[in-house]
Amino acid sequence: MNSEPTGLARWQPRHWAAAVGAALMVTLTPLTYIQWDQLQTMKSLKTNQVDSLLWAAYQLEREASRLTYLLHDSVSHPYQKVTGDELVERYEVFASRLPLLTRIPRRDLIENEAAYTAAVQGVTAFLEKYDPVFADPQALEQAAGTRAAIADELESLEKSLAELTREANRATSRFLDERNAQLQEQSLLVVGLAAVQTVVLLGFLWLLVTHLRRQLAQTDRLRKLSRELETARDVAEAANHGKSVFLANMSHEIRTPFQGVLGMLNLLEETGLSGQQRDYVQTARDSAQHLLGVLNDILDVSTMESGTLRLSVAPVELRHVAQDVEGLMRAAAREKGLDLAVHVDRALPSWVMADATRVRQILFNLLGNGVKFTNKGRVQALIEPIPSVPDGVRITVSDTGMGMDEATVGQLFTRFYQADNSLRRRIGGTGLGLEISRNLARMMGGDIEVRSALGEGSTFTVTLRLPATEAPANAATLTGDAPKRAARRLKVLVAEDHPINLKYMNILLEQMGHDAVFCENGQEALQLLETHLFDVVLLDYHMPVLDGLATTQAIRALPGPAGQIKVILVTADVVNDTRKRAREVGVDEFASKPLQADDLKQALMRCGLLQGEDSTDTGHADPGITATDLPGVAPVSLGGAGADVEPLTPSQWDALVPARTADAGILVDSESYVEILAMMPADTHQELLGTLFDPPEGTVHALMKDLAAGDGPRIAYNAHKLKGTAMLMGFRGIVRTAQQIEKLATDGHVRDAQALADELMDTSLRTREALRDFETPVAP
Amino acid sequence: MFTPLSRRLLIALMGATLLPLAHAQTAPAPQGRVILTISGKIGATNQGNKMVMDMAMLEALPQHSFTTRTPWYDKPVKFTGPLLADVLAAAKASGTTVSAVAINDYAIKIPADDARKFKVVVARLMDDKPMPVRDKGPLFVVYPFDSSADLRTSTYYERSIWQLKALDIQ
Numbered sequence: 001m002n003s004e005p006t007g008l009a010r011w012q013p014r015h016w017a018a019a020v021g022a023a024l025m026v027t028l029t030p031l032t033y034i035q036w037d038q039l040q041t042m043k044s045l046k047t048n049q050v051d052s053l054l055w056a057a058y059q060l061e062r063e064a065s066r067l068t069y070l071l072h073d074s075v076s077h078p079y080q081k082v083t084g085d086e087l088v089e090r091y092e093v094f095a096s097r098l099p100l101l102t103r104i105p106r107r108d109l110i111e112n113e114a115a116y117t118a119a120v121q122g123v124t125a126f127l128e129k130y131d132p133v134f135a136d137p138q139a140l141e142q143a144a145g146t147r148a149a150i151a152d153e154l155e156s157l158e159k160s161l162a163e164l165t166r167e168a169n170r171a172t173s174r175f176l177d178e179r180n181a182q183l184q185e186q187s188l189l190v191v192g193l194a195a196v197q198t199v200v201l202l203g204f205l206w207l208l209v210t211h212l213r214r215q216l217a218q219t220d221r222l223r224k225l226s227r228e229l230e231t232a233r234d235v236a237e238a239a240n241h242g243k244s245v246f247l248a249n250m251s252h253e254i255r256t257p258f259q260g261v262l263g264m265l266n267l268l269e270e271t272g273l274s275g276q277q278r279d280y281v282q283t284a285r286d287s288a289q290h291l292l293g294v295l296n297d298i299l300d301v302s303t304m305e306s307g308t309l310r311l312s313v314a315p316v317e318l319r320h321v322a323q324d325v326e327g328l329m330r331a332a333a334r335e336k337g338l339d340l341a342v343h344v345d346r347a348l349p350s351w352v353m354a355d356a357t358r359v360r361q362i363l364f365n366l367l368g369n370g371v372k373f374t375n376k377g378r379v380q381a382l383i384e385p386i387p388s389v390p391d392g393v394r395i396t397v398s399d400t401g402m403g404m405d406e407a408t409v410g411q412l413f414t415r416f417y418q419a420d421n422s423l424r425r426r427i428g429g430t431g432l433g434l435e436i437s438r439n440l441a442r443m444m445g446g447d448i449e450v451r452s453a454l455g456e457g458s459t460f461t462v463t464l465r466l467p468a469t470e471a472p473a474n475a476a477t478l479t480g481d482a483p484k485r486a487a488r489r490l491k492v493l494v495a496e497d498h499p500i501n502l503k504y505m506n507i508l509l510e511q512m513g514h515d516a517v518f519c520e521n522g523q524e525a526l527q528l529l530e531t532h533l534f535d536v537v538l539l540d541y542h543m544p545v546l547d548g549l550a551t552t553q554a555i556r557a558l559p560g561p562a563g564q565i566k567v568i569l570v571t572a573d574v575v576n577d578t579r580k581r582a583r584e585v586g587v588d589e590f591a592s593k594p595l596q597a598d599d600l601k602q603a604l605m606r607c608g609l610l611q612g613e614d615s616t617d618t619g620h621a622d623p624g625i626t627a628t629d630l631p632g633v634a635p636v637s638l639g640g641a642g643a644d645v646e647p648l649t650p651s652q653w654d655a656l657v658p659a660r661t662a663d664a665g666i667l668v669d670s671e672s673y674v675e676i677l678a679m680m681p682a683d684t685h686q687e688l689l690g691t692l693f694d695p696p697e698g699t700v701h702a703l704m705k706d707l708a709a710g711d712g713p714r715i716a717y718n719a720h721k722l723k724g725t726a727m728l729m730g731f732r733g734i735v736r737t738a739q740q741i742e743k744l745a746t747d748g749h750v751r752d753a754q755a756l757a758d759e760l761m762d763t764s765l766r767t768r769e770a771l772r773d774f775e776t777p778v779a780p
Numbered sequence: 781m782f783t784p785l786s787r788r789l790l791i792a793l794m795g796a797t798l799l800p801l802a803h804a805q806t807a808p809a810p811q812g813r814v815i816l817t818i819s820g821k822i823g824a825t826n827q828g829n830k831m832v833m834d835m836a837m838l839e840a841l842p843q844h845s846f847t848t849r850t851p852w853y854d855k856p857v858k859f860t861g862p863l864l865a866d867v868l869a870a871a872k873a874s875g876t877t878v879s880a881v882a883i884n885d886y887a888i889k890i891p892a893d894d895a896r897k898f899k900v901v902v903a904r905l906m907d908d909k910p911m912p913v914r915d916k917g918p919l920f921v922v923y924p925f926d927s928s929a930d931l932r933t934s935t936y937y938e939r940s941i942w943q944l945k946a947l948d949i950q
Binding site for chain 1: 854
C-alpha cells in the first residue's frame with residue numbers, strides 16, 4: 001500500500017536547506033545590491049552637493065552684478081570714494097566663482113550645454129583681459145573711463161550668465177528627475193523582487209506543508225502497520241505457544257504407548273526367537289529407543305519454547321550425578337573400546353542446589369556426543385569449581401574424536417544442525433541435544449562453550465552457577481540408584497488403564513515393598529475408596545471414564561477420611577500449567593511418567609507418608625496389612641516385608657556376570673534375575689521360587705498335572721500364569737515353553753501341548769540348576 | 781544747549797556705556813591690511829569695540845595643519861592655520877554662537893561649541909601656499925572632515941566658510 005517515497009518525500013534535510021538557501025540568495029542578493037547602490041548614491045549626494053551647481057551659477061551671476069554695480073558706482077558717484085582695493089577685492093571674488101563652477105563634481109550635467117560654454121568662455125575671456133588692469137589698484141582708481149568700459153563689458157556678459165543660471169536650474173531639475181526615475185525604478189525592482197521572494201517562499205511553504213502532510217500520512221500508515229504487525233506477532237506467538245503446548249501433549253501421548261512398545265519388544269526378545277528374529281527385534285528396539293530419545297528432545301524444546309520449563313531445584317550431590325551418568329555411558333564407551341573417565345574435583349562442594357535431572361541431561365548429552373564422535377582414545381569429564389565466580393561450577397568434557405572445523409563450531413548450537421550430515425544416518429540424534437543443553441545451562445546462570453579443531457578432538461566447557469548447600473537430613477534417601485525397600489508398607493490404590501504400565505507399576509510397587517490394588521479407571525477407584533482404606537492413590541492423568549483431575553475432584557468430595565486421602569498424579573505432562581490446575585483441584589503430589597522408583601518415593605515422602613531412611617536400610621518396617629487381607633481384591637504383592645538386603649554394588653554385578661554358564665545365558669536373563677534378587681529378601685525369593693518349582697503346589701507342577709489330565713482350559717490358565725511369573729523372574733527358557741503350551745492349549749491343540757510336558761520339566765530342572773550360579777555371591 | 785544737569789547726565793551715561801570698555805583690554809593694533817574683524821561679545825579690542833587682525837597676527841597664533849578630503853577638491857588638501865578656538869580666545873570671545881561672514885556677504889552661524897569639540901582651523905595656507913581671494917582665500921574655516929563621519933554632512937560643509945572676513949560673537 002505504501003510505495004517508495006518519490007520527489008520531495010525523498011529530500012533530505014540538506015536538500016531542503018540548499019533549496020531554501022538558493023531561493024533566498026536569488027531574491028535577497030539583488031535586494032542587497034539595490035540597497036547598497038542607494039546607500040552609495042546618498043553618500044555621493046551628501047558629498048557632491050548637486051544643488052551647489054545652481055548655487056555656483058547664481059553666485060557667479062550675482063558677483064558679476066555686484067562688480068558691475070560697484071564699477072558704475074565708482075564712475076557715477078565720484079564723491080563716494082570707492083577704493084581700488086575694494087574694486088580689486090570684488091573682482092577677485094567674482095573671479096573666484098568661476099573655478100567653483102568649472103570644477104564642480106557634477107559639472108557633467110551642464111558641461112555640454114551651449115549656455116554653459118558661452119558663459120564660461122565669456123567670463124574666462126573677460127578675466128584674461130582685465131587681470132592686468134586689476135593688478136594695479138592705484139591706476140584703476142584714476143582711470144574712470146576704463147572702469148566704465150569694464151562695467152559695460154560686464155553688463156553684456158550678464159545676459160549669458162543669467163542664461164547659465166537658468167540652464168543650471170534646468171540641469172538640476174533634470175538631475176532630480178533622473179534621480180527620481182532611478183529611485184522609482186529601484187523601488188519597482190525592490191517591490192518586484194519582494195513579490196518574487198514572497199511567491200518563492202509561499203511555494204516552499206506549500207511544498208513543506210505537502211511534504212509534512214505526506215509524512216504524517218506515512219507515519220500514520222507506519223503506525224497502523226506497526227499495530228498490525230504487533231497483532232500479527234501476538235497471534236503468531238499465541239499460535240507458536242499453542243503449537244508448543246500441542247507438541248508437548250502429543251509427545252506425551254506418543255510416549256505413553258511407546259513405553260508399551262519398548263516393554264513389549266523387551267518381552268519379545270525374551271521369547272524363543274531365531275537368530276534372525278532376535279536381530280530384527282534388536283533393530284526394532286534400537287529404533288524405538290532412538291525414537292523415544294527424539295520425542296524426549298522435542299518435548300524439552302517445546303516446553304522451553306512455550307516458556308513452561310521450570311527447574312526444580314533441590315539439594316543435589318553432584319558426585320552422584322556424575323557417577324550415574326558415567327555408569328550409563330560406560331557400556332557404550334566399552335563397546336567402542338574407548339576410555340571413559342569422569343573426575344570430580346575435591347574442592348567441589350558435596351551438595352549444591354540444582355535440578356539433578358537437568359544437570360544429568362547436560363552431562364549425558366555431552367558425554368554421549370563425545371562417545372558418538374570418538375572412535376579411538378578417550379572421553380573424559382572434569383567437574384570443578386570456578387574460584388573466580390561465586391557458586392561457579394565448570395564441567396569440561398573433552399574427547400580425542402574427529403573434531404570440527406570453525407564453520408561447524410559456529411553452527412553447532414543451531415537447531416537441527418549436525419556436525420556431519422553423512423553421520424546422521426549412522427549416528428542418529430535429533431540435533432536438538434546441544435541446543436537443549438545450552439538452554440538448560442543458561443537457565444542455570446551459565447553457558448556452554450566449545451573449542452575444537454579438525455582431527456584434534458573437541459572440548460565442551462559448561463559453566464553453571466550452583467550455590468553450595470548443606471546436606472539435607474534425609475540425604476541418603478535422595479541418592480542412589482537401586483530402589484530400596486520402603487520403611488513403611490503402604491496401601492496403594494493405583495488407577496491405570498494401560499496394561500503394560502499396570503504391569504510395570506505392579507512390579508515397581510512390589511519392589512518398593514508396598515501393597516497395591518489396581519483398577520482401570522477413576523470410577524472404579526472411587527468405588528474402591530468408598531469401601532476400603534488406603535494410604536495413597538496413584539492416578540494416571542489420562543484415563544477413560546474419569547480422568548485424573550476429575551477423579552481427584554470426586555475424591556475430594558467424598559465424606560470422611562476417604563476424601564482426605566493423599567493423591568499423587570502420575571503424568572508425563574511437564575507443562576507447568578497442568579500442574580497448577582492439578583494443585584487447584586486437590587492433587588497433593590506429582591510423579592513423572594514413566595514412573596521411577598526414586599521419583600515415586602520422593603513423592604510419597606513429600607506427602608509425608610514415608611520418612612527418610614538410613615542408607616543402611618535396616619528395615620524397621622511394619623509389615624502392616626497386605627492386600628490379601630482385603631476381601632474381593634486380588635492380591636498382587638509378590639514381595640515380602642522389609643528385609644536386610646542391600647542393593648548390589650556395581651562390583652558385585654561384575655562379579656555375577658562371569659559366573660553365568662552358557663546354558664544359564666539362554667535359560668535365565670541374568671539382568672532381570674539379578675534385579676529380582678536385589679529387590680527381594682532371600683526368604684521371599686525362596687518363597688517365590690517355591691511357588692514355581694515346589695511340588696505339589698508349584699505352578700510348574702500344577703501345569704504338569706493339568707497336562708497329564710489333558711484339561712485344555714486349565715492348561716492354558718496355568719501356562720499363562722507360569723509365563724507371567726517366569727517373565728518377571730527372567731526365566732527365559734520357561735517363558736518360551738510356557739508360551740508354546742499356552743498357545744497350543746488356547747488353540748485347542750491339547751495333544752500337542754501335552755507333548756511339551758517333558759520339555760517343560762527339563763527346562764525347569766535346568767533353570768533351577770542355572771540359578772545355583774547366582775546364589776553364592778548373594779548369600780550373606 | 782546742554783544744561784548742567786543734562787551734561788552731567790550725559791557724562792554719567794557716557795560713563796555707563798564706557799564702563800564695559802574699562803574692563804576690555806586693549807589688544808595690539810594690526811600693522812598690515814586688516815583681513816579679519818571680530819565683533820560682538822569679546823573681551824579684547826583694538827579698534828573701537830572690535831578686534832581687527834592682519835595676517836601677521838593670525839600667523840603669530842599657534843599653527844595647526846591637517847590634510848583632508850573635501851567636497852570642493854578632487855584630491856585631499858592640506859590646510860594650515862590657527863585653531864578657531866585660539867582666534868576666539870585671542871579676542872576673549874564669550875558668546876555661544878559665532879556668526880561668520882564672507883567677503884561676498886555669505887553668512888553662517890557656527891556654534892561656539894564646534895571650536896571646542898573639533899579641531900576647527902581658520903586656514904590661511906592651502907598645501908602650504910597662501911590662498912588668494914580667487915581661490916577661497918584669504919581665510920577658510922575648515923573642519924577635519926576625515927577625522928569623523930559625523931562631520932561629513934551638509935551641516936558641517938555649510939559651516940566651512942571660505943573668503944572669511946568677519947566673526948560676530950553672539
